Amino acid sequence: MTITSAGSIASPRRQSSSLRFSDRRKLFLLCLALPAIVYVVLVAVWPLAQGIWYSFFDYNLLRGGGRRTFAGFDNYVALWTDATARRAVVNTFIFTFAAVALEFLVGLGLALLLWRDGRFNRICLAFLLIPVTITPIVVGLIFRALLAVDYGFLGYFLAEWGISGPRGFLANTSTALPVIILIDVWEWTPLVALILLAGLKSLPTDILEAAAADGATAWQRFRMVVLPLLLPTVFLALVLRVMDAFRVFDIIFVTTGGGPADATTSLMLYGVKQGLEFFNIGFASAIGNLAILCIALMCAVFTLLIRRADVRANER
Amino acid sequence: MRARPRQVTLERTALLAILVVWLLPVLWLVTTAYKPPREIFSSPPTFAFTPTLFNFQRIFEMFDVWALLKSSLIISLGTTVLSLLFGVPAGYALARAKWRYAIAVAYFFLAIRTVPIIATLIPFYLMMRDIGLLGTWWAVVLINTTLNCAFVTWMMFSYFRALPRDMEEAALTDGCTLWGAFYRVALPMVVPGIIASALFCIMFSWNDFLTPMFLTGPDTKPLSVALLAAFGTKDITWGTLGALAHFSTVPIVLMALFLNRYFVQGLTRGVQ
Structure with a gap:
């Protein structure tokens, strides 16, 4: 390091300073x-x-002149007793895990297809990323229109052929959430594919070539060599998507607004409704804090998994 | 890996097929905007139509499109400039500090990025109400800058950390000031990182819907909010909505396609 010697070099500005260079x-x-x-x-x-x-107060802007009265853990207890809140927690977890799992599987397939270097693949990738850049509100509107039973390209035929029922997938309590999961998969799979592709391209080529020279089949190479080496990237992609998927709001708000009958209400959606529509600040804050807690817990679990994967990848 | 030509052709065909199917919804959105209203609502839906600019005429009659565009631009550029001003120097400082907890601070910024916006939005809403900024562009820019500046800090931290210190040390020995070592030596080497960060901030804040929905007023609402508000009115058709969506999606899509290298860098670097 040259810091100390640099500090002693004669330069008018430095001499005028009474502080040592490293301190400055x-x-x-x-x-x-x-x-x-x-x-x-x-x-x-x-x-x-x-x-x-x-979150520890009974605080509603529209009630009692917006006064705050201490309520202890009432808001958190309400999270447990409130049927919609429970539904929202369950929905958010189902949505997060189902969407991220699908995005990972499809994204991995796409990344493997795109692995070969070349102009064609680069252009394909650029266009494949379009869904990621589209305004989420617009994504929701596109699919809402496509699934509309009276004139949507998908919805009309799905209803006509008796696949979706007369009111469409989004108006059915058992299919609305799966459809929203698929919309999220459409929007974010390209991102997962891109991250996994970056991981694939940074794999050491000598190991891959050695495996090929040893006569390993494509599946064996993938299963025994590529996947274990890719594991740290996989976890990074998963953690990024889980954090984002857990905060889902826009596409649900646009397509179903949380309905029918709370079948698609997510934590974020319920929090926004409680806080900024009903101005139930105390309860909404509790919802927000619960969301943070869930995200922090999942973060901790993933960090642990990443550490392990890193250690294992280095052992190889 | 050695590639057999037949396998390459097979892969490319599969890729192309997937790409076409994947982009069909986007194609539908684009074409709806050029359909006359009667044909959009034809039942059963038809694929053939005579293109028209009618929908674009309609949205200019119904909305002050320029004002909406201006709002979106002010919000996204304001957020981007502020985030870069805060985030780039912070990223540099954290990458260069020999302090043991510098990495912990960098992780703190990363953690801020994962916070669900609902947790900060409600207290922030009340804060803005109390200081009279509710309904202004400032409110949106201020809250968006927290997430984006956290993102920029983390990203620039990773770029600066990958940059060897030798150049700066040499410049300092030659009598360069500390500011000069940052501004004239280190900064020009991470321009791709800055472009990637800027692209991201623009995209995040241009596409953002939740914060402007509650923080802007009728005169300051951006395109994303107008899109959904338009949907509630009776006069709106999918065609006019498609036309309006053009303004909200085309700039970002074009940006991502033409600056693809930086865009891809940002997407992959931001997580590593």
């Missing part, structure tokens, strides 16, 4: 980092803390 450097880096840290603390951490505080 620390101060400089602190000045660069501080605005972002202060900003995030003020506009993200402070509201989060307020949300935790509010």
Whole structure:
């Protein structure tokens, strides 16, 4: 390191400073980092803390003049007793795991298809990423229109041929959530494919070639060599998608609005409804905190899995 | 891996077939906008139609499209500029600091990005109401900047960390200031990272719907909010909605296609 010697080099500006160079450097880096840290603390951490505080109060802007009365854990108890809240938790988990599992399977297939380098594959990938860039609201509207029973391209024929029932998939309590899961799969599978592809391309080629030279079949190579090496990337893709899928709001809001009969209500949707439509701030805050808790727990589990996968990949 | 020509052809055919099926919904959206109203609602649905710009005329009569575009632009550019101003220096500082907990701070930024917006939106809404910023572009820009600046910080942290320190050290020995080592030496080397981050911020905030829905007013609402509001009115048809959706999707799709290299970099780098 040349820091100390750099500090002693004669330069007018440095001599005028009474601080040592390494200290000035620390101060400089602190000045660069501080605005972002202060900003995030003020506009993200402070509201989060307020949300935790509010969740212990009976606080409704439309009732009792918006006064806050301490309610202990009432809001959290209500999360357990409220049928819609329970439904929302279950729906959110079903949605998250089903959507991410499908996205992973289809995404892995696509990534393997795209693995070969070349102009054709690059162009295919660029176009495949279009769903990721489309406004989620528009994605919801597209599928709502396509599934409309009276004139939608899919919905009309599905109803006509008796597959979906006369009111369509989105109006049926047992099919609405699966359909929304498929919409999410359509939107986000390309992203999963892209991340897995980046992982595939960074695999050490000598190991792959050695496996091929040893006469391993394609399936054996995939199962015994590619997959174990890819595992860290797989977990990263999964953790990213799980975090995002858990916060699903836009496509549900547009396609079903949480209905029919709460069949597609997610935690985010219910929280927004309670907080910003009914202004039930205390309860909505509790919903938000529950969502954070779930995400944090899943994060912890995934971090553990990633560590293990990393260790195993390095052992090989 | 050695490729046999037949297998390559097979793979490409499969890929092309998947791509076409995958993009059919998008194709439907694009074509609806050019269909006359009668043909959209034809039952059973038909594929053939005579193209018309009628729907585009209608949306310009029904909405102040330029004002909506302006709102979307102000929100996404404001968010992007603020996020880069906060995030790029912070990413550099965290990558260069020899402090033991620098990585922990970087992870803190990553954690902020995963927070569900509902948890911060409600207290933030009340905060904005109290200081009178509710219904302004500022409210949306301020809350979007938290998530985006956290994202930029994390991403730039990974770019700067991959950058060797030698150049900066050499510049410092030659009498360059600390600011100069950051601004003139390190920064030009991570321009691809900055472009990728900027693309992301623009995309996130342009496509965002939940925060502007509750934080903007009638004069400040962006395209994404207008799209859904339009849907509630009786006059709206899928055709006019498709036309309006053009304005909200085409800029981002084109950006992603033409700057694909940076876009792909951003998508893959942001998670590693």
